[in-house]
Amino acid sequence: MSRGSAAAVDPRRVDRFVVTTALTAAAVLAALIALETAPFLVALFFVGGALGIGLYHGAFGFTGGWRRFVVQGRGAALRAQLALLALATVLIVPVLAFAGGGMTGALAPVGLSLLIGAFLFGFGMQLGGGCGSGTLFTVGAGNIRMMLTLVFFVIGSVIGTLHLPWWLEQPGFDPVNLAGGLGAGGAIALTLALCGGLAWWVTRIERRRHGDVERRLLAGPQGGMFSSLFKGPWPLIWAVVVLAVGNLAVLLLAGHPWGITFAFGLWGAKILQAVGVDMGQFEFWTWDYPAMALADSVLVNVTSVTNFGLLVGAMLAAGLAGRFNRASQGRIPPRSLLAAAIGGLAMGYGARLAFGCNIGAMFSGIASASLHGWIWFAAAWVGSLIAIRLRPRFSLSND
Numbered sequence: 139m140s141r142g143s144a145a146a147v148d149p150r151r152v153d154r155f156v157v158t159t160a161l162t163a164a165a166v167l168a169a170l171i172a173l174e175t176a177p178f179l180v181a182l183f184f185v186g187g188a189l190g191i192g193l194y195h196g197a198f199g200f201t202g203g204w205r206r207f208v209v210q211g212r213g214a215a216l217r218a219q220l221a222l223l224a225l226a227t228v229l230i231v232p233v234l235a236f237a238g239g240g241m242t243g244a245l246a247p248v249g250l251s252l253l254i255g256a257f258l259f260g261f262g263m264q265l266g267g268g269c270g271s272g273t274l275f276t277v278g279a280g281n282i283r284m285m286l287t288l289v290f291f292v293i294g295s296v297i298g299t300l301h302l303p304w305w306l307e308q309p310g311f312d313p314v315n316l317a318g319g320l321g322a323g324g325a326i327a328l329t330l331a332l333c334g335g336l337a338w339w340v341t342r343i344e345r346r347r348h349g350d351v352e353r354r355l356l357a358g359p360q361g362g363m364f365s366s367l368f369k370g371p372w373p374l375i376w377a378v379v380v381l382a383v384g385n386l387a388v389l390l391l392a393g394h395p396w397g398i399t400f401a402f403g404l405w406g407a408k409i410l411q412a413v414g415v416d417m418g419q420f421e422f423w424t425w426d427y428p429a430m431a432l433a434d435s436v437l438v439n440v441t442s443v444t445n446f447g448l449l450v451g452a453m454l455a456a457g458l459a460g461r462f463n464r465a466s467q468g469r470i471p472p473r474s475l476l477a478a479a480i481g482g483l484a485m486g487y488g489a490r491l492a493f494g495c496n497i498g499a500m501f502s503g504i505a506s507a508s509l510h511g512w513i514w515f516a517a518a519w520v521g522s523l524i525a526i527r528l529r530p531r532f533s534l535s536n537d
Contacts, residue, residue, distance in 0.1 A: 152369070156280075156457030164450045174437040182391045182440060186447020187454070189384045189396075193275040194455035195370035196377020200269045200496045204522050209536045211347035213340035214354040218374040220340075221355065224333040225382040226505035227326055230389060234506060235322035243506030244395045246493035249310015251302070252510055253517050255491025256499070258484045260518030263496070264525035265532060266291070266481025270398040270495030273485075274445060278452030280463030283470050287482040288402075294486020295399060296406035299422040305491050314509035325507035332512070370459045385505060392440045395506055397498030398448075399489040401441040404431050477532035481525075492517075 164187060172180050192198065203215025234243045246252065263269040266287040268276050273291060276284040317325040344351050355374045359366035366372060388396040407417045411432065417423045423432055436442040456462040489495045492514055494502070500518070503511025529536055 151460040153457040153460050153462050156462040157454060160450055160454035160457055164447075164454070167446055167450065171437050171443060174435055178391050179438065179440070179443050182388065183443050183447040185384055185387045185391065186444035187451035188380060188447075189271075189444070190275050190278055190448035190451025190453075191455040192372070192377045192380035192384065193271055193448070194279055194452045195366075195372040195459070196374060196380070197371060198374070198377040198381065199272045201263045201267070201272050201522075204519065205264060205526055205536060207340065207343075208523060208526055211344055212352055213344040214352035214374065216340050217337050218355050218378055220333040220337045221375075222378045222382055223501065223504050224330050225378060226385050226501065227329040227333075227507065229382055229386045230395060230502075230505040231317055231322050231326050231329075231507050233386065233389060235317055241389060241393050243315070243508060244397070244494065244498060244502035244511070245313035245315055245506060245508045246499065246503065246510045247306070247310050247313055248510050248513055249306075250308040251305035251310065251491045252493065252513060254305070255298075255488040255493070256514040256517035257521040258488030259492055259495060260488075260521030260523075261525045262294075262481040262484025262486075262488060262521075263518075264481070264522050264529060265477040265534070266485055267478060267534075269497075270485070270489065271448070271497050273482075274398065274448050275452035276465065278449040279456035279461070280453070280466065282463075282466040283474065283478050284465075286475060287478040287485075290479045290482025291399075291486040292402045292406040292409075292482075294483040294488075295403035295490055296410065296486070297483075298487040298490025299403045299407065299428070300420050301487075302490050303421040315507060316509060317507040322507075329504060329507065368458055370455060381501075382505075385502060388444060392444075394440075395498075395502035396444065397441050397494055397502060398445060399441075399486070399495045399498060400431075401436070401439060401445050402486060403490060404428075404436065404439060404442065407432055408436065471533035473531070473533040477529070477534055488521075 168180050168183055171183055198218070199215070200219060203219055207213050207216045230243070234241055263272070266273065268284055268287065273284055273288050277288050316328060320328060341351055357373050359373055360371065385396040407423060411417050417432060418429075422428055431439050453462065485495065489499075493499050493510065496518070499514045500511050503514060505511075526536060
């Protein structure tokens with residue numbers, strides 16, 4: 139067997155070209171960000187890189203975890219997500235409570251906009267093949283189908299910005315900060331109780347269906363510690379810790395928790411503006427923060443910079459694992475591509491109506507003790523259930 143063919147069948151071999159490209163891209167982007175703005179955004183870019191590595195090496199996908207529990211009754215991934223919510227809440231709520239006015243949580247109104255938006259997002263992420271973070275880290279890892287999902291995610295996000303003012307006029311009420319009524323300790327206790335109760339329910343269902351429970355959450359690395367750290371795969375608990383601490387780092391650097399999807403709408407709006415569309419004619423883009431973001435470079439936009447880091451980090455991790463573009467081997471059925479487009483559109487539009495995706499609204503919302511995070515979770519779960527039933531019609535496996 140030749141050396142070249144051996145490399146082709148060895149998925150664990152480091153892809154030096156991809157690693158070099160990722161490191162070069164990281165250096166160039168970090169330098170450009172440093173030239174544009176303050177050092178904290180460079181730090182934020184590298185936090186995004188660590189999040190991308192954690193998502194890829196931990197294979198931490200919200201979408202697949204929900205589907206695996208619904209279809210197969212296996213709940214390890216869902217328990218990992220609940221552990222992530224619990225740990226992030228313990229880290230973030232005290233900071234928000236005692237840091238003063240310099241930091242704000244991911245708080246959002248509760249109303250028809252949130253319900254419809256989260257439902258659409260949950261529906262879209264099962265057809266698109268990934269949620270907000272899942273779409274980004276799989277694109278960074280070279281997944282061609284997910285690139286199509288991202289394109290339509292951006293399109294849906296821009297459309298969502300045009301309609302959001304109307305949706306906000308529909309029935310609803312102001313943000314509910316659980317820490318405001320219960321205090322930081324009470325909000326943490328309530329969140330831990332909810333996460334623990336859901337984990338108990340998931341475990342009960344799994345044990346009833348299979349007679350046993352997966353222990354993957356607390357399992358150790360499959361290989362040596364050093365090899366697993368750099369080449370993956372990571373134990374789930376490693377990814378939980380990196381994502382929770384990473385969200386805290388985003389809060390400390392940016393003044394608000396981790397978000398992803400505002401940048402998608404911004405990128406789309408900038409493209410439209412570049413081809414002559416006056417985005418200032420639309421109400422959303424006249425509001426203070428969107429207007430400022432639209433006027434500035436994306437290299438000074440917190441969410442965009444974090445996303446760029448995430449993309450490069452996932453690319454680096456895929457190169458180290460020798461698995462870059464591995465998910466794109468073989469022909470992609472046209473129906474699968476159609477599902478990617480529908481899913482991307484639904485996620486983009488839904489994320490704007492629901493004030494973010496599974497990261498910005500659910501993860502960061504719950505970790506900020508905001509009621510809307512839990513409602514987002516429930517509404518997205520319903521949308522996800524419907525889309526799981528539809529996946530086979532789009533040549534998508536539910537295995």
